[in-house]
Amino acid sequence: MTARTQYSFRSGGVEVSGVLQKVTRQLKPLGDGFLKNVLPALIIGGLFILIWEWMTAAPGAALPSPSKVVSDTWELIVNPFYNHGGTDVGMGWQILASLERVAYGYSLAVVAGISLGVLVGQSTWAMRGLDPIFQILRTVPPLAWLPISLAAFQDSNPSAIFVIFITAIWPIIINTSVGIRNIPEDYRNVSRVLSLNGYEYFVKIMLPAAAPYIFTGLRIGIGLSWLAIVAAEMLIGGVGIGFFIWDAWNASMISDIVLALVYVGVVGFLLDRMIGFISVLVTRGTSAQ
Incomplete structure (x- = not known):
């Protein structure tokens, strides 16, 4: 070599x-x-x-074992998007129907909640007038709003969306208003020195400074929204993961209920992580500026 x-x-x-x-x-x-x-x-x-x-391995156990849940629900697991018409659809369609209602109600709550939170945080008069009303209304259980919404909308789908909206809006309002009230006075002085107009102050000072508080409210709101829609769908019927759970209970299919609960937990976890990821991106971008 x-x-x-x-x-x-x-x-x-x-x-x-x-x-x-x-x-x-x-x-x-x-x-x-x-x-x-x-x-x-x-x-x-x-x-x-x-x-x-x-x-749960003993014969006659009240709840099914994990192996039995998998064997009983195998068709639901491997084919989550079947559609036999009506409410006889796969677990994937059930979850998507619930997520669609959550998306509508939660989006409305975000817009209205941040707007009202900014108003309450900026105006002492608005805080004294609106805060007692908010504190009273937010203690009403979400499902207690369902009969009122059914009477008002005469339809189950907008009623469920309203329940999501009225459930998610309170933590968004409260956290946003706290964030606005906790903006450092130095930031306000800088805006006065730079002669920022209302829009510039809102975009460059107010929202970046209050972003951590706002996203805390958003994360709480999305969790409450997912909890509320599952409970509401048990009462309004139709397609949705909540109705699926209630229908499975009426048919004594406990394994189906367990599988649905696993999916509900996983989706709720992913929703929380999604808002948390967006929060990290927004707050890091703000600090970088």
């Missing part, structure tokens, strides 16, 4: 080693994140399933 060939082998080995080290450095944060965040949840979840299986 010539010296040139040996040198090329060595240099090639050095290049491959460098690439491997670079890839290892890039993958190390992923591995650390898996060990810190994902692995503990997997271990605890696995232990929970084992304990559940052990406690």
Whole structure:
């Protein structure tokens, strides 16, 4: 073997080693994140399933075991988007129908809640006049609004959307108003020095400063919205994950209920994480400015 060939082998080995080290450095944060965040949840979840299986394995158990839930609901799991007409549709369509109602009601609550929160936070007169009303109305349970909304709208779908709206709006109003009232006085002084008009002050000072408070309200609101729609759909009927759960109860299909609860929990978790992710992007962008 010539010296040139040996040198090329060595240099090639050095290049491959460098690439491997670079890839290892890039993958190390992923591995650390898996060990810190994902692995503990997997271990605890696995232990929970084992304990559940052990406690429900005896014949005649009141609740089905995880293995029985999977076997009983396998068709729902592998074919979530079947459509046999009417309310006989797959779990995927049921969840999408619920999410559609949540999207409408929650969007209305975001617009109205942030607007009212800014008004209450900016105006002492508005706070003294509206805050007692808000504090009274927000203590009314969400489902207590359903008969009123059914009487007003004469239809189940807008009634469910109204229940979502009236459930989600209160934490958004309260957190937004707190954020506005806690804007540092230095920020207000800077706006006066720069002679910012109302729109510029709202966009450049008010919203960035109050963003962490606003997104706290938004995260609470989306969780309450998902809770409320499941409960409301049990009463209004039609297509939706809440009605699916109630219909499964009437048919004594407990395994279907368990599967639906798992889906409800996963969707609620993803909704919360989605708002949290947007919050991180917005607040980081604000701080970068």
